[in-house]
Amino acid sequence: MxxxxxxxxxxxxxxxxxxxxxxxxxxxxxxxxxxxxxxxxxxxxxxxxxxxxxxxxxxxxxxxxxxxxxxxxxxxxxxxxxxxxxxxxxxxxxxxxxxxxxxxxxxxxxxxxxxxLQTSLVGNQSLHEVIDIPYYPVFNLSEPVYNKTLLSHTFGLSWNKPVLVKYSPPTNTTFNRVALTLDTTVDGVQYDRLVHVYLNNNEIWRSSTIEPAGRLSHSRVVKDVTLYRTLFEKEGDLLIQLDNLVTPKLTGKFNVTLTAHYYNDQNEARQLPKFxxxxxxxxxxxxxxxxxxxxxxxxxxxxxxxxxxxxxxxxxxxxxxxxxxxxxxxxxxxxxxxxxxxxxxxxxxxxxxxxxxxxxxxxxxxxxxxxxxxxxxxxxxxSIVSTGxxxxxxxxxxxxxxxxxxxxxxxxxxxxxxxxxxxxxxxxxxxxxxxxxxxxxxxxxxxxxxxxxxxxxxxxxxxxxxxxxxxxxxxxxxxxxxxxxxxxxxxxxxxxxxxxxxxxxxxxxxxxxxxxxxxxxxxxxxxxxxxxxxxxxxxxxxxxxxxxxxxxxxxxxxxxxxxxxxxxxxxxxxxxxxxxxxxxxxxxxxxxxxxxxxxxxxxxxxxxxxxxxxxxxxxxxxxxxxxxxxxxxxxxxxxxxxxxxxxxxxILYDNVTESIAYSEPLIDILKSFVDLDCPSTEELNTLYNALNTEDSQTFIPEIMD
Incomplete structure (x- = not known):
């Protein structure tokens, strides 16, 4: 060596x-x-x-x-x-x-x-899921009004060979929010690679791939790209770059699917730019x-x-x-x-x-x-990639x-x-x-x-x-x-x-x-x-x-x-x-x-x-x-x-905890209780779900009094 x-x-x-x-x-x-x-x-x-x-x-x-x-x-x-x-x-x-x-x-x-070096993983050869903990998690997505597969492609010997596809927006569909899902599957031996997504010469997403370590591996990432909505509202050129090398020893080919999800969100009222x-x-x-x-x-x-x-x-x-x-x-x-x-x-x-x-x-x-x-x-x-x-x-x-x-x-x-x-x-x-x-x-x-x-x-x-x-x-x-x-x-x-x-x-x-x-x-x-x-x-x-x-x-x-x-x-x-x-x-x-x-x-x-x-x-x-x-x-x-x-x-554990503080949702709930002599059990449960532990200890006794 x-x-x-x-x-x-x-x-x-x-x-x-x-x-x-x-x-x-x-x-x-x-x-x-x-x-x-x-x-x-x-x-x-x-x-x-x-x-x-x-x-x-x-x-x-x-x-x-x-x-x-x-x-x-x-x-x-x-x-x-x-x-x-x-x-x-x-x-x-x-x-x-x-x-x-x-x-x-x-x-x-x-x-x-x-x-x-070639990587190989000793043990279970079933699909290995690799996840991320996103710095900008995507929340509050309603049911999409439209889904569209933008790309499904295998990046094998793809160095200096990006994939160009024509993009067209959904017809007869009103949307104001867009999210992309990047699904990647790879097997064998391969290095991590950068992934670039461009729409009309604008880079809208830079990502990277997993390393399979000789094991069939998959990752799925969701990104909110609503900021670029004006680009998604018209036809254009979508270019995906994933420079990869395949040799007798570097065997990993990346199977990539890029999907767009369109939403019509009543709470989305931002003025968005042109690019x-x-x-x-x-x-x-x-x-x-x-x-x-x-x-x-x-x-x-x-x-x-x-x-x-x-x-x-x-x-x-x-x-x-x-x-x-x-x-x-x-x-x-x-x-x-x-x-x-x-x-x-x-x-x-x-x-x-x-x-x-x-x-x-x-x-x-x-x-x-x-x-x-x-x-x-x-x-x-x-199993879990580093932040970003x-x-x-x-x-x-x-x-x-x-x-x-x-x-x-x-x-x-x-x-x-x-x-x-x-x-x-x-x-x-x-x-x-x-x-x-x-x-x-x-x-x-x-x-x-x-x-x-x-x-x-x-x-x-x-x-x-x-x-x-x-x-x-x-x-x-x-x-x-x-x-x-x-x-x-x-x-x-x-x-x-x-x-x-x-x-x-x-x-x-x-x-x-x-x-x-x-x-x-x-x-x-x-x-x-x-x-x-x-x-x-x-x-x-x-x-x-x-x-x-x-x-x-x-x-x-x-x-x-x-x-x-x-x-x-x-x-x-x-x-x-x-x-x-x-x-x-x-x-x-x-x-x-x-x-x-x-x-x-x-x-x-x-x-x-x-x-x-x-x-x-x-x-x-x-x-x-x-x-x-x-x-x-x-x-x-x-x-x-x-x-x-x-x-x-x-992954030994992956736990999510959330708490809603004393805020507008809570105020609305409290207002609905004003004319009641005593809240019902169902109403108290609703209130409890809107409070974190400290707030619950403070406000529920006040309401009960």
């Missing part, structure tokens, strides 16, 4: 650790070679795109004098970091042997590279409208004078050498542990998505740390502040994925990032037909960027500590005046503030045989709209945060050429939205997992256990909770 060819099929930080010797044709990320003399890149497999440019090497970041001063305090710092990380990872110590089946991976000979694709395919409707570059420049269209809101929906995700960017080392340290056969990717562990218009930075976003089913250790995700793996939510970028730039002419939009350090480093040679990020963007446009024309200007704007880096690698210590901290801030004040067809005017002052922060820490000890990582991004975006009389017409705020903590430890091999290791993982993703200082919705997802895995020429094997927890709280205080535990390819 070639040690340098160990693939992401069992990847821990995607070859952060176990790619021990760099071969001419190394494997990484979701991308697989087509020719032995080509580097791996999904980008290279689309002939329309030029080969990747190699980023220039960055200058030395910390001089030797700084290192000497840092070394004096290294032991104390390392102790503090271990205390910090230890507290976050302490919950991992639960045993993984709670049942289920052990996953075995057997080393095979492969036509491309003799080090690729303009910002990254349309330059090579026809049969080529995916995405970019594989770190920097994407596209024109923003000239907009109508009655436009009231602009929102960019940005889909981008790290791939290949950038899939686990938060584990990458600064360039000067990436080869530090090669003598111990430990390889790392470079460009540092900080990434930020910056958006510019005519050279002015208007927004910054932290990328979400999605983990796909082959990520870190696939035995963790064989089946639904990579697009980033929302409010471009309303730059509306005055687009009334009379187009503007230049630039999307850049940065390593943070280049944004403040004055060095001529920049580090850049690795290959690659997959990006698409769509502009959502809201218009008001009662507006005759508009005028205004950008009153002021301001940007600030702060990036701090710290790295210390004492000689002969076998240790490295790396810390990167970044803060980005963008503010705008824009004057907008809308003149309505009836002669009235609306003078608005639009205030926009966007701040993101992130911290990444990596501690390597024992010559990188023990690797601890911590990634903490957060963001705060607020929008205020002030009217003519200084009245506050709109006051909204959105917050996001995440924490990814991991510890990987190599174990003593029992047999020659075996590579055993232990992984502890904790991932949490949270968000909250406020309007007028009142909560609209709050979401929180958390995963705590542990796995042991052994890479062996006699057959790789491993176990994994993950506890998934999800909470959704709405503006009324009602909560939805879901908790599930999986161990060794078996």
């Amino acid at each position: 070639k040690e340098g060819a160990l693939h992401r099929e069992w990847s821990l930080w995607n070859q952060w650790v176990l790619q021990q010797k760099i071969t001419k044709t190394k494997l990484s990320g979701h991308c697989h070679k087509t020719k032995p003399d080509q580097p791996v890149s999904e980008k290279l497999l689309y002939d329309a795109y030029p080969p990747e440019k190699k980023p220039e090497k960055i200058d030395q970041l910390v001089n030797s004098m700084s290192f000497r001063s840092f070394s004096k305090n290294f032991i104390a710092l390392a102790a503090i970091l271990y205390i910090l990380f230890g507290g976050m990872l302490r919950s991992f110590q639960k045993s993984c042997s709670e049942g289920g089946q052990e996953i075995h991976l057997s080393n095979i000979q492969h036509a491309i590279d003799d080090g690729i 303009h694709p910002l990254t349309p395919s330059k090579f026809g409707v049969e080529v995916p409208p995405i970019s594989y570059d770190a920097k994407v420049s596209v024109p923003l269209p000239e907009i109508n004078a009655n436009t009231t809101q602009l929102l960019m929906l940005l889909s981008t995700s790290g791939n290949s050498a950038e899939e686990f960017w938060y584990s990458n080392l600064l360039d000067e340290y990436k080869d530090q542990f090669l003598s111990n056969n430990r390889h790392f990717y470079g460009h540092g562990s900080c990434r930020v998505i910056n958006v510019f218009v005519n050279g002015i930075r208007v927004h910054s976003t932290n990328p979400t740390p999605y983990i796909f089913t082959g990520g870190i250790a696939p035995s963790l995700w064989n 793996a089946f639904d990579l939510i697009p980033y929302r970028v409010d471009l309303t502040p730059i509306i005055p730039l687009l009334w009379d002419e187009s503007a230049e939009l630039e999307i850049e994925i940065s390593n943070c350090i280049d944004d403040v480093d004055s060095a001529t040679a920049k580090s850049g990032i690795g290959s690659n990020w997959i990006t698409s963007a769509t502009l959502a446009i809201w218009e008001d037909e009662t507006i005759d024309f508009s005028y205004g200007d950008i009153h002021s704007f301001d940007n600030s960027t702060k990036v701090k880096r710290f790295a210390v690698n004492p000689p002969f210590s076998g240790m490295l500590t790396q810390i990167l901290k970044a803060t980005y801030s963008n503010t705008f004040l824009t004057n907008l005046t809308h003149v309505f067809k009836d002669g009235n005017e609306s003078n608005l002052l639009y205030s926009y503030e966007n701040t993101i922060k992130q911290t990444s820490m990596i501690v390597l000890t024992k010559n990188a045989d023990v690797q601890t990582g911590l990634y903490i991004p957060s963001s705060n975006t607020s929008i205020k709209v002030i009217g003519d009389d200084n009245s506050l017409l709109k006051d909204s705020q959105s917050l996001t945060n995440a924490t990814l903590a991991s510890k990987l430890s190599f174990l003593t091999p029992l047999l020659p050429k075996e590579i055993p290791f232990h992984v502890d993982l904790s991932l949490s993703i949270g968000s909250a939205a406020y309007k007028d200082d009142k909560l609209l919705a709050e979401r929180y997802a958390r995963e705590n997992g542990t796995a042991e895995f052994t890479i062996s020429p006699n057959g790789n094997h491993g176990t994994g256990s993950v506890l998934h927890q999800y909470t959704l709280r709405d503006k009324n205080g009602s909560t939805y909770n879901r908790e599930a535990l999986s161990a060794n390819s078996t």
Whole structure:
């Protein structure tokens, strides 16, 4: 087995650790070679795109004098970091042997590279169901007024072969809500793959597939796509991209069915936008409208004078050498542990998505740390996938502040994925990032037909960027500590005046503030045989709209945060050429939205997992256990909770609890009791079902009195 060819099929930080010797044709990320003399890149497999440019090497970041001063305090710092990380990872110590089946991976000979691994699951060969706990669960669906199968296709050897079908809306059917169901069945041996769904050059869903592990496996995912309803109301081109390779050893073919469900919901009264694709395919409707570059420049269209809101929906995700960017080392340290056969990717562990218009930075976003089913250790995700793996939510970028730039002419939009350090480093040679990020963007446009024309200007704007880096690698210590901290801030004040067809005017002052922060820490000890990582991004975006009389017409705020903590430890091999290791993982993703200082919705997802895995020429094997927890709280205080535990390819439990708080439904019920001397048993039961436990203890005695 070639040690340098160990693939992401069992990847821990995607070859952060176990790619021990760099071969001419190394494997990484979701991308697989087509020719032995080509580097791996999904980008290279689309002939329309030029080969990747190699980023220039960055200058030395910390001089030797700084290192000497840092070394004096290294032991104390390392102790503090271990205390910090230890507290976050302490919950991992639960045993993984709670049942289920052990996953075995057997080393095979492969036509491309003799080090690729084949997965097989020992035990039950019946249909294995893999589920997700969605970050945006679909609630309150009534009976659909129409169902339609949009696609039923087997993606075998489908690399660079997306499927194009003609879409037509249902006839003689009134609908105002749309949901999509993605059913995927796969058998044999296969990697996880990205799935892209495009409608009229707009990416409306980015998902990924399960890894079958030699077992007939199925997944079903539901996504509410009502936001894109105007696209579903007219005929168009529907393109589905699932780049897959099939060889004598990679046998998995994905049988995919995409179904649309149409609803006529009485409670659906949102004004929905029209859409303009910002990254349309330059090579026809049969080529995916995405970019594989770190920097994407596209024109923003000239907009109508009655436009009231602009929102960019940005889909981008790290791939290949950038899939686990938060584990990458600064360039000067990436080869530090090669003598111990430990390889790392470079460009540092900080990434930020910056958006510019005519050279002015208007927004910054932290990328979400999605983990796909082959990520870190696939035995963790064989029953329940990690948060967001089946639904990579697009980033929302409010471009309303730059509306005055687009009334009379187009503007230049630039999307850049940065390593943070280049944004403040004055060095001529920049580090850049690795290959690659997959990006698409769509502009959502809201218009008001009662507006005759508009005028205004950008009153002021301001940007600030702060990036701090710290790295210390004492000689002969076998240790490295790396810390990167970044803060980005963008503010705008824009004057907008809308003149309505009836002669009235609306003078608005639009205030926009966007701040993101992130911290990444990596501690390597024992010559990188023990690797601890911590990634903490957060963001705060607020929008205020002030009217003519200084009245506050709109006051909204959105917050996001995440924490990814991991510890990987190599174990003593029992047999020659075996590579055993232990992984502890904790991932949490949270968000909250406020309007007028009142909560609209709050979401929180958390995963705590542990796995042991052994890479062996006699057959790789491993176990994994993950506890998934999800909470959704709405503006009324009602909560939805879901908790599930999986161990060794078996779901041990999956529980959902809900509570309805003291809110409008409860008030309506209470009003119906006002004229009653005493509620009936049936009425009390109705009331009880509308209350959570605390409310029941408070209100039922009051009613009975």
